[in-house]
Amino acid sequence: MSTEIRYNTSNSNNTGPYYKDITYREAGKFEETRFEKIHNVIFKSSDYASVIIANEIAQLIKEKQARQEHCVLGLATGSSPIKVYDELVRLHKEEGLSFANVVTFNLDEYYPMDKSNVQSYHYFMYEHLFDHVDILPENIHIPDGTVLQQNLHQYCIDYELKINSFGGLDFQLLGIGRTGHIGFNEPGSHYNSVTRSITLDHLTRSDAAPSFFGIENVPKKAITMGIGTIKKAKRIVIMAWGHKKAEIVKETIEGKITSDVPASYLQRHNNTTFVLDKEAANELTRIKTPWLVGPCRWTDKVKNKAIIWLSQKVQKPILKLTDKDYNDYGMSGLLAEEGSSYELNIRMFNTLQHTITGWPGGKPNADDTYRPERNTPHKKRILILSPHPDDDVISMGGTFLRLIEQEHTVHVAYQTSGNIAVSDAEAMKYAEVIRNMTPDKDKEEISSIIMELKKKQERAIDAIEVRNLKGLIRRGESYGATRFLGLPDAYVHFLNLPFYETGTVKKKPYGKEDKNILLKLIKKVKPHQIYAAGDLADPHGTHKVCLDILFDVLKQLKEEEFMKDCWVWLYRGAWQEWDIHDIEMAVPLSPDEVLKKRKAIFFHQSQKDGVMFQGDDSREFWVRAEERNQQTAQRYHKLGLAEYEAIEAFRRYHF
Structure with missing residues (x-):
């Protein structure tokens, strides 16, 4: 069954309401979401979901323009919102969406961090959005990672006051970290916290390590809007893509409200939507184990998944599962359809047995009816x-x-x-071997590579010759x-x-x-x-x-x-x-x-x-x-x- 849900995006105080025409589709009946404490929608593709989010933002901008009001957006960085920004840029260039009335406040920035650093969120926002639309420069607000330490406290207060001077955030776009952080509000953040400096969790720094060529290069601190700042937004959309976010998505949506999972505070916000792709939603109860939620449709795929889950849950081989096991773990409906655990067990055992083969290219001259690969042609x-x-x-x-x-x-x-995964030290080792084996008259090119490696600054881009050697x-x-x-x-x-x-x-x-x-x-x-x-x-x-x-x-x-x-x-x-x-x-x-x-x-x-x-x-x-x-x-x-x-x-x- 499919239901359409239209979201009222009025603020929590019911002042200055506005509505969007975007409609999300959500599969399932209400009872299927009974474990869930934050509204969420699931899409097959994060790219498509990003377009839907961008369209909601665009609609809000237009509605505010029609009333000659500022549209105040809280913006996120990282990989999650990139496609949202791509679509907003497309809407501007191809469909005339103007950002002239838009005021933006970014969630966070590493500290210390220079604006020109390619890892800075300032650089990110201009690269992905601001350089490509007609937003007024004075309407862009991004935490400054160069503020002197002694001025940082006052700077955070001023950032908070600036948000309030525009009447707060109309729309807040969020991602979620694997620690459950929103912005850089790490575990332990208070419900009423405001813009401040914060020490980053090791897991957060570990996730950022590839972009910085190692965790040792990731800043240990950041400036972030607080939970209290975020929860005042009239509308919140939080994105999660990929299987690595699945566990924290489940904790946030189905778990208790706790400072250990800062995103769980959004359970108390009355206009929040979690937008997920299939992988990020995989741990939700209605997705992973729908038979525990209520009556479910027993397709072959769901049967297989359920029986394997049951076997692992009760720690018994499949052929030893009993009717009682099925009934005790929410699978009585499957027994009612199939008649007995005995037949179900044998069928599942045979299904698994038929996946095993020592002939991944197909076994010649063998009956391939129950084999995963065809036997012809014999030589593939x-x-x-x-x-x-x-x-x-x-x-x-x-x-x-x-x-x-x-x-x-x-x-x-x-x-x-x-080539990017080869260290400079490894490249230097090979280069020096090559130089020692090269006649003097031919050493110029390899010597220049060695010189490039020696003078290369930390995290600088390799010269093409160095990249070729690493390749x-x-x-x-x-x-x-x-x-x-x-x-x-x-x-x-x-x-x-x-x-x-x-x-x-x-x-x-x-x-x-x-x-x-x-x-x-x-x-x-x-x-x-x-x-x-x-x-x-x-x-x-x-x-x-x-x-x-x-x-x-x-x-x-x-x-x-x-x-x-x-x-x-x-x-x-x-x-x-x-x-x-x-x-x-x-x-x-x-x-x-x-x-x-x-x-x-x-x-x-x-x-x-x-x-x-x-x-x-x-x-x-x-x-x-x-x-x-x-x-x-x-x-x-x-x-x-x-x-x-x-x-x-x-x-x-x-x-």
């Missing part, structure tokens, strides 16, 4: 796409080896150069790994997609050139299988961009004859793993194969011992991959299936 053309030059072996090294050994024609394509380092490591696995060099492709080549963590939007490079390769290989990274949790977003490029290319190619026989399998492993109910092909690895996979990863020496972009997981990539593969095998075993050393997991993408 296979294309493995690796966003960075090591994702292939980290995430599916055992399957990669198995495909080669089973005599399929395997190609691997490294979508980006990966060559990653390329050499990739050849080492693929040769170890037995893949001929002729089947190794380095795409160097242009979107990546900025020399900084921030990448360009992908475009036609990126898509054409990948399209040309796929048309050349004409694969029966494509393996691609579905692990979207990498700290700097390259995996998602690479996957989006693939999806766009698949749309272009879907009418090609060879694509009718092409299946796409998504792998994970570097930062997360598929849930058991999502796995459609599970490839077991022997102890020897686990060891070979580890050795293949070791060829990527520049990514060992203090890798630059490891996120909040301090383990080396080979350790993460090994432990995740072993945990997947253990989960299968606890459900009652055979015990394997490790399992690599895949989910099929239907295009």
